[in-house]
Amino acid sequence: MQSSAKIHLRTQTLLLQALRWMTGLPSEARLDFNHRVSPHQLPELMDGDCSYEDFCDCLRSLEQVNRWLLGYRPTLAWLKRLSHGLPHPIHIVDVGCGGGDLLRKIADWAAKEGVAVQLTGMDLNPYSARVAADSTPQKSGITWVTGDALAYRPDKPVDVIVSSLMAHHLEDSDIVLLLRWMEATARLGWFINDLERSEHACLMFACIAKVVRWHPFVRHDGPVSFRRAFRKEDWIHLLAAADVPQEAITIEHWRPGRLCVGRWK
Template identity: 40%
Template sequence: MILSARSTQPELMDTDCVDFDQYRSCLHDLSQVNVLTLTHRPMLKWLARKAKDHPDFSLLDIAQGHGDALRRIRRRHPQARLTGIDLNPWAKRVAEAATDPADRIEYITDDAFAYKPAEPFDFIICSQFTHHLTDEQVVAFLGWLRTNAARGWFIGDVHRHVIPYYGFPVLAWLMRWERFIRDDGRISIARSFVRAEWEDYLRQAGIPPEEATIAWHVPFRLCVASR
């Protein structure tokens, strides 16, 4: 049955986008998707609670893409030390061009798992990243977050469900987004998760229920975070 298990179909943007201008356009459209689907709202609320007594915290955004999450964090946390990391060097170029230098956000091109910061980050976040990973990689990633985030970590991703699966292509068509966004949107949803899968990943990573939460947010977001 469709959506009964995670899809392993690769996303076209990961394999077929070979032109910088098209890649930049895709990241711009993805930032619009994030606005319209309230992608960053759960993370911002979580961070506001966690960082209430630590205004000068350090934060790493994994696979930062356009950098829109970091810019929204900057508006709310002017003293924070913010860094974005992305494996694709084009993402650094796009994010830097979209970010005011006064925002003081650092962008790095590197593999997050190989990156060695001078000191641990207080918080590590990621959005729409984990559905690109295999089940085994998700488990390893949870362990990595637990080890490398000094004060807490947050994962935002999609809830695999028929409503967004059939509804997103309609929204993408109405917004006239890049074809990669239109086509990959449904693939991303099919590659994403249900609550039982996150419960299993946490169990395999050795993270007990009292250390992490799994929360559903409108519209069809499943967010996993340290308590």
Template identity: 45%
Template sequence: MDTHDVSEADFAACLRDLEAVNALTFAAPPTLGFLSRATAGWEPGRPLRVLDCGSGQGGMLRRIHRWATAKGFVPDLVGVDLNPRSRAAALAATPADMAIEWRTTDIFDVQADDGFDVIISALFAHHLDDADLPRFLRWMEATAARGWFINDLHRHWFAWGGFTLLSQAMRWHRFVRHDGPLSVRRAFVSADWRRLLAEAGIADATLRWHPLFRLCVSRLK
């Protein structure tokens, strides 16, 4: 969907359906669970600065904003995406009282002195190639003060077939019907992450499976 010449309206429609997919497949709970662990013992009123890589329409950061506000934290959230149409869609979907910053830039241009407590991504890592994945892990390790969390897919035949049937039944956007099964095929099994973490020189990350077919990697400092 990032390589097709489509209108902003068509692109936004695809992102809206992706948010529906994420809600139906329980995308947010693993990330919110990690943030709960990362902020354990924090006092109300403390700022929580989070960077979301490949933020798309921004649904995850809006969930985090509501979660952090309910916890009494002060959310300081930044979404980064290479596609400028993502920023436009995120701005349109975000209530005015949610002060979330949307950037159009390369994630590797973000530095540790930007002061992020936590770096997250959701369904982003499988878009990177084998050369960039260890680089991504090392960059998160160097840039996040408190820790990082990768929320991605488990490569499995049932996930591939189930999503193919579901996306057709729900009549989701044509890009979702095409890219969803492809994303599952590009996704990971545990052995992939163990190899990539070893290449990145990270020995103490945690690997967990979550419903529905989410394989998540995290590091809490």
């Protein structure tokens, strides 16, 4: 009788072969997921030049991805650990905010929980603020900023920094700089919500994207993102390089396909 471990391994192998076939990848093809691929070596279409219309449609597809694949859940669960009696309003900054969908979810959560917040979304891409503003009710009071987070000097001190699906767009050296900036800037804590480098998650995403027919940028960039993503040992190395105290960090797996890093001070 085969051991359960062998049966599990065989099942996983057959599943991967099926996923490769569904995505059009030859069964004998093997992508290396043992190491993170540099964004410079493997670019995403979203990071290149494109029209406002393409960028907007891409972000709308990404919002659907986050909604369908439970992408907001890790960040909201982390924010729920905020205790009452904290300074009000809590200033939360979303770095790499894209179309602003995460901050809209945070605004809904804060209203439901009775937490007073000041929300700021910032992104390097000038299209982002325009898409976010067009997609967000004015009554939300969210501020949209175009610029480099490392040069950001807000009028009001920042209490919490969040980031979603942004870190994998950065080279390791830039991630270290970002970690140092978050550590020095956020008074209460910070949270990075990103992807876990996994062949299974990559192929599963590619299958879903092909069936749903999300924007072509998303269908191309999703599998690329998984190859540029992280495993726990990557984050341990990056946090050490940024001199972030390891005992204050949580690194959590969230299905499907997320690996998140949190820090409360």
